[in-house]
Amino acid sequence: MSDIYQAPEAELTSGEHGGEYGSLEKGLAGDYSLPIGGILSEAWRRISGNKGSIWLGVLLYIFAYVIVDFIAGMFTGINNWSAEGTSVSVTSSITDGPSLLHQLIITAVTAPLTAGLMMIGIKIARDEVVSGSIVYSYFDKIVPLAICSILMGILIVIGFILLVLPGIYLSIAYMLALPLIVDKGLGPWEALETSRKAITKHWFAFFGLGIVCILVYLAGALALMIGLIWAIPTVMVAGGIAYRNIFGRAED
Template identity: 60%
Template structure:
């Protein structure tokens, strides 16, 4: 009897190594290294000439998210921008609102992630990459929903399982658009790969959070440099683990 929780080996080993970095097979096997200092050092160097691209993508993301949130609020009667309206909204309206917003947020987030990844791999990209992955809408949304449910359950189970899964699933969305994996395959591939070096990834996220806070403190001015740095650092991490795109 086959194990339904195991990502198919055929899809996990078919990718070619990208640029001398990782691959699906090597990533799942844990055959990679995570050096936080080297990752942020490389990401900082790569921000030169790429800050404008990342920032324009961020602006496009925010505008799209605000518009979708506004439209979803008009449809459901729930508003993310009105606390009083939130208090009066029904449970059904709240759930419908979250579903509608998630339909747009998942591919937008995947697009933002892919910008950092493509910069890390010296591939051509632009700010409009943020809108480039709506063809993967269904698997991205399904993966986001499964991820949210499992992390929430883990949080209720003594918190630590939720923290483990939140970190372990951080590479799920780009795996769907970059490696053409299905939702569960991407979740399991991300989890298996990250579990091999989980504490290194946890440390990476802690450093990223500290940099974000430090950038936000002086009137948010530091975020001009920090947000592109973080986007590209994520791309470097993904590249080191999973390498380049799947060959057609």
């Protein structure tokens, strides 16, 4: 039986940045680096001239998410936009049928949107042509993306139930699963395991990058929210650079 995690034969490390690009094979072997300072510095440089595309993608994502949430609410009776509002906690989502269905619909339908938003940062990191409309470009892969997102959510919830730490571990380890489906053509479980195995090689470095990105968000929010104009694009591109360093270019 063939190894589903075997990297393709195509060369993925050539190009302008040479060794900065990883590959599936290198990622799974842990043959990559995630220098936090270097990633943020490069991300800051790369957002110049790309902030418009990034923010268009963010706004298109929010617009679509609100519509999906509203339509899901029509079927489930969960209305998050009424004057009273309907609080949907993790506990109620698990134990209450309509809340669970509502969350499943949102998770499934917005999976391509999330993948598209992540691909904006990845394409910028790889000097590829990018536009905000990429957010809507991956609905042809909605089935594997939805399955991946639902599986991811279930496993993370189980992890948090099991003494919390496994949930934290999986929350970080699965972060690159969705772009692996659209960028590398992997299946849902294959993408989850590829992301987990690769990130586990340098889990604390990835976790540290995540913490720093959260601090960047907070700094932008504290600056009268104006700082988010730069903070959100910087964090998105930083995530794209991390993906590029681990997994490299798209498959041919």
